[in-house]
Amino acid sequence: MIRATLVATSDPSAQIGEMTPRAHVFVALAAVGVLVFIVRLVRRHGLRTKYSLLWISVGVALATLAVFPDLLTIVSELLGIYYPPATLLLLAVGFLFLVVVHFSWELSRSEERIRVLAEELALLRERTERGGATVGGSEDGPAPPAADH
């Protein structure tokens, strides 16, 4: 009942599962917003390419949905989901879950690397303060390049 009334108030001709023109415009705007936001992050704040690619593809996916709203209906039917917006939510939650788990893993790895670096630093600092007994020395390293003339 509620679903029906909601759709009815926004556009009487729309059926359940179809996007109203207003929703169309909204999704398109959101897609453009995501793309602009990510490009700004990359340019100004040095977001790494791998993450920018991730979020840009989200923007592209949104834009695709805005242009071909039938896609969502088709996918919903394939998955056996009666209410297409639920498909969108399901996919979004699943995607975000994977991203966050991935970040937890990456954070753990970064933390461990920082840890090892700090440990190395403490060892090296003590060694250099002591007089660099074991650092450098008289090993025959590469000779400095000869200056041409």
Next chain:
Amino acid sequence: MNAKDLVIIPAFNESETLPDVLSELRQVLPGIDVVVVDDGSSDGTGRAVGEQPGVRVLRLPFNLGIGSALRTGFRYAVDEGYQRAVQLDADGQHDPTEIPRLLEALDGADFVIGTRFGSGGSTYEVGHTRRGAMRVLRLALRMLSGRRFSDTSSGFRAFDRPVLEYFALNYPSEYMESVEVLLQATYEGFRIAEVPVRMNARAGGRPSTLRLGLAYHYVRVLVTLFVRASRRRPDRPDPSTGDGGAT
């Protein structure tokens, strides 16, 4: 290469007690080398050591926790060629006169734990909550390792060269690493021995665990233990028996 022994003292904000610990150590064992790992202290723990012959200070740039501090100490021991090392707390609860007994026990073991609940008699008191939690941990450890440890959290330990080399790379950095590492050392096939030692009440500094987060921390340790157990490689030869037999 280096026939001497090393005492590793991890220290986090222990400037009050560390100088006394070092001078006592100097009196009891004048010849022993010491490395203090200052775990990012903010109270000038590293400076409190000052310039002392035979004592070196490794300064971690920020606080990494005792696991990392120890790992740094083990790496130092390995790099400098020490054959044996003793881990000693900076808060004065470990009695340096017990160090020779720990080192002697290394003749028949790779990894020696100075236990405070042994028959050697102890004046150390622990609270009720802590005692209960430690009992649960001991039970879990016994299930997973298949052997009994009477004091799982003692930080008064001695190691031989193979253990030092292994820990230099693999010492865990999770909370309460002292428990996890027992499981790890058991799985690696190292011979672990326990020696009852006398311990003092904490001479200063703060207890490492706040009661507030105690339950959470113990759950964390339990999870860590089970994770460690699940990572166990099934067919690892046992270096102590030499025939690869499982125990």
